[in-house]
Amino acid sequence: MLDRILDEPLSNWLKRPEQSDTKEHIVISSRIRLARNFKDIVFTNRQNKEALAKVDTMMRGILGVLKKADGHEYSNISLDKLSDAEREILVEKHLISPAMAQKAPYRALVVSDDASVAVMVNEEDHIRIQAMAPGLDLSSAYAHAVQVDDAIESKYDYAFNEHFGYLTACPTNVGTGMRASVMMHLPALVMTGRINRVVRSILQLGYSVRGLYGEGSDALGHIYQVSNQLTMGISEEDTIAQLEKVINGLVAEERKARQALHDGDWEAFEDRVWRAYGTLEYARRLSGEEALSLLSDVQLGMDMEILPKKGDTFFNELIVITRPNFLAKYAGKDAMTASERDSYRAKVIRSYIEK
Ligand SMILES: Nc1ncnc2c1ncn2[C@@H]1O[C@H](COP(=O)(O)OP(=O)(O)OP(=O)(O)O)[C@@H](O)[C@H]1O
DSSP: HHHHHHHOOOOGGGGGTTTTSSSSSOOOEEEEEEOOOOOTTGGGGGHHHHHHHHHHHHTTHHHHHHHHHHOOOEEEGGGGOOOOOHHHHHHHSSSSSSGGGSSOOTTTTETTTSSSSSEEEEESSEEEEEEEEEEOOOOHHHHHHHHHHHHHHHSSSSSSSSTEEEOOGGGGGGGGEEEEEEEEEEHHHHHTHHHHHHHHHHHHEEEEEBTBBBTTTTOGEEEEEEEEOOOOOOOOHHHHHHHHHHHHHHHHHHHHHHHHHHHHHHHHHHHHHHHHHHHHHHHHHHHHHHHHHHHHHHHHHHHHSOOOOTTHHHHHHHHHHHHHHHHHTTOOSSSHHHHHHHHHHHHHHHHHHOO
């Protein structure tokens, strides 16, 4: 299963939902993360070897229980058995956080065969259950996360306090321990210069806005992740319902920005997206950042029916393939120099444009 996870650019949840009736590519995916710790075991951040080893062993013994809960095959991948590049690929595929990719013993990833569930073991908390769904579908992701959560709880006791809720390493997660998050492509808000105002108002409402790989990452390819901050005094269902409202508001703002591009200097906009397309079609070397920025322009040009459509998974697939570690694996190489990577990246993109 590890090979498939490392080799395939697209997990199912990065494919567009079949029922998707919108032509634009604004909401990419939904994620629910539950932070949980086991009763009477020292927290991960204390770096107590015995505790780390115990949690690691407990999560090895859970695979059958998880399969019974949702019918998926699960594997347990020890991260210290992977190469640095392989761990980075898991970040590029959004299965682990960038912090989790740092080398450390007893860290593991428990992952379902379709990668819709990825449990980080011994990250900031004993376990972080993540469930993903394509498009805006936090409820399905939540239902799946709860299945996994209940299955684990049927075997082991969690650290839970009647007044506070789930106890977590960082006080900001105490309560539900839940972060609901939606990954979005917001190019028109960036192009029209409206993004800062919009992000400010979302922050004021008490939500986080992060980049392509979550905490501390940049919004490469104009991709943002919006998530709740509050985990106390609010139920999981209300958190999800309120975040969905914020996301729908954000989608409406992005659509307005697209309309503004339409009503503004249309030829200048057409020129920009055709130039992006031309560069991707003919360039011989592309850096990772330039590729993501041009791919974002091209996806917007396709959404706005200026450029020929390249299929529903074009953008999501190339966002993963063109990342440095995945790209080297895709080329069948253990390592590549920066210029070899830039030239192979341009070649792969050209082949996708020609498809
Ligand atoms: N909606 C989403 N779709 C796909 N991947 C996501 C989504 N939201 C977050 N991720 C991924 O989850 C990982 C962790 O993100 P992040 O650091 O923001 O969350 P967290 O671990 O829940 O946060 P924290 O530790 O601050 O509570 C990253 O790899 C990020 O790309």
